[in-house]
Amino acid sequence: MRVALLVSVFGCCIPFSLVGWDSQVPASPSSVEGQTGDCRLQEEIPPERKNLKRLNNDCKKCHADIHAEWTLTQHAKSWTDPVFQAEISKLEDKGASCARCHAPRALWHKEMGEIPVARDKDRDLGVNCVTCHMLGNIYFGPFDSQGHGGVEGEPVYRESTMCFSCHGQPEARREHDQMTSYLEGKAWSKDGKTCQTCHMPMVERKLVTKKSLKMKFLIGVQPVRMHSFTGARRGEIVKGCADLEVVFEGEKVVASITPRTGHSLPCTTHREVVLTVVQSDGAGQELSRQTKKYTFPDGEALPPSGTTAVAFAAAVGAKKVRATLVQVMTKTEGRPQDIRQPIQEAETQR
Ligand code: HEC
Ligand code: HEC
Ligand code: HEC
Ligand code: HEC
Ligand code: HEC
Incomplete structure (x- = not known):
């Protein structure tokens, strides 16, 4: 498969093909909204709604370590987990109200920290790569990067606020609220320790595992956070x-x-x-x-x-x-x- 990496000097509207879906130069969430005529606007139906399974699987081709870690987490099983399934089987709506956090659409459809929007397809994919890193064709991550035509760096990925979207909604689900005690505790929040500090430990490794990648300078060993999201099950x-x-x-x-x-x-x-x-x-x-x-x-x-x-x-x-x-x-x-x-x-x- 041919991989093209687009650098911003090529301009904005050049379509390019990565792994079977079109990607374009990134835009910040605010520039996505309300900019009709902007070539950075996404398609009418974002890929996450067309073939989420394929899109999410594609990440594995280049970010194999991260994908393998994610597969073992409760994020990957947030819909299929037997305890969750037993609970929703008793509900009249069969869990539709739970899907906002257990099977959401991309977080960037809302502001970070707000409850996400429910997904009505492919709920088995739980909280996946696309949920946390994409909006339409646009990628977001902790730092600006040239991967797949550009990744928009948003500092919120390194803050607990990102996790609060689902883990900090005391009014909607007080039983799943880790935010309140974390903020009241101060011991950790004041110290600058985030949810990521403990649940996404730092390692030194290649962020991109695909060997055939043309732009080799993008694939060196570097400090990255694991996607282990370890909890009591391990x-x-x-x-x-x-x-x-x-x-x-x-x-x-x-x-x-x-x-x-x-x-x-x-x-x-x-x-x-x-x-x-x-x-x-x-x-x-x-x-x-x-x-x-x-x-x-x-x-x-x-x-x-x-x-x-x-x-x-x-x-x-x-x-x-x-x-x-x-x-x-x-x-x-x-x-x-x-x-x-x-x-x-x-x-x-x-
Ligand atoms: C629950 C949300 C969430 C999910 C699901 C998720 N990520 Fe992330 N990801 C993050 C956060 C938060 C960071 C930033 C960690 C940091 O640097 O503090 C991140 C960082 C990254 C990075 C950059 C690594 C670094 O440390 O610079 C890559 C690449 C990445 N994720 C890919 C993926 C892929 C591929 C998947 C699916 C297998 C995935 N992510 C699933 C939240 C998520
Ligand atoms: C064809 C290979 C390839 C595929 C497939 C791929 N990526 Fe990447 N990704 C890269 C490269 C190359 C980088 C740039 C790494 C760097 O800057 O060091 C990158 C960077 C990233 C980053 C930013 C890392 C940072 O430091 O902020 C995120 C987030 C990310 N990818 C998420 C994803 C997600 C989510 C998917 C699946 C939807 C995906 N990638 C699929 C090659 C790929
Ligand atoms: C889109 C909603 C959402 C976001 C955003 C999110 N989570 Fe989760 N998380 C969940 C759900 C839902 C579960 C529980 C799944 C289950 O057990 O059924 C979960 C489970 C967990 C667990 C427990 C794992 C286990 O094995 O028991 C940890 C730890 C965790 N998340 C940490 C984080 C951190 C850290 C962040 C921020 C970087 C984050 N989550 C962002 C929805 C989310
Ligand atoms: C505001 C977001 C949100 C909503 C809405 C939500 N959950 Fe969760 N749920 C989470 C998060 C985050 C976790 C993981 C953290 C935790 O276990 O507290 C979780 C974990 C769970 C777990 C695993 C707990 C365990 O024992 O490991 C079950 C079961 C569960 N939720 C059931 C439900 C049901 C049933 C609904 C709908 C009636 C629902 N949730 C709605 C966010 C939410
Ligand atoms: C100082 C380290 C630390 C920080 C900071 C931290 N956690 Fe934890 N977390 C833990 C430890 C240790 C456990 C295991 C003990 C337990 O089950 O409560 C845990 C457990 C959890 C669990 C329950 C997993 C389970 O299966 O029982 C969830 C969900 C969770 N953390 C989410 C978060 C979120 C969201 C944040 C940010 C608001 C956060 N954590 C901040 C250390 C931390």
């Missing part, structure tokens, strides 16, 4: 996501939890964070076992800033105490059993 992000300390304080046993998440812990439904404190005597005989549960959005969740201390009565004769903190993805329709993942443990003696 335990590695859960392990160590809070610090835990336990001490005897007179007639009490006090456990202190300090989350290292940017938002509340837990931060979504079907999750429990369970603190278990087991006291035993000098011989190791268990004397008492106490637990405390944290849930979101109903009930108490651990705030992301500072330390939450929990006191239990010390058992008579207690010499040792062992505390564990575990995240549970609870059993629900579509998830046949609880999935437990350790966060942290601590112990002390007296």
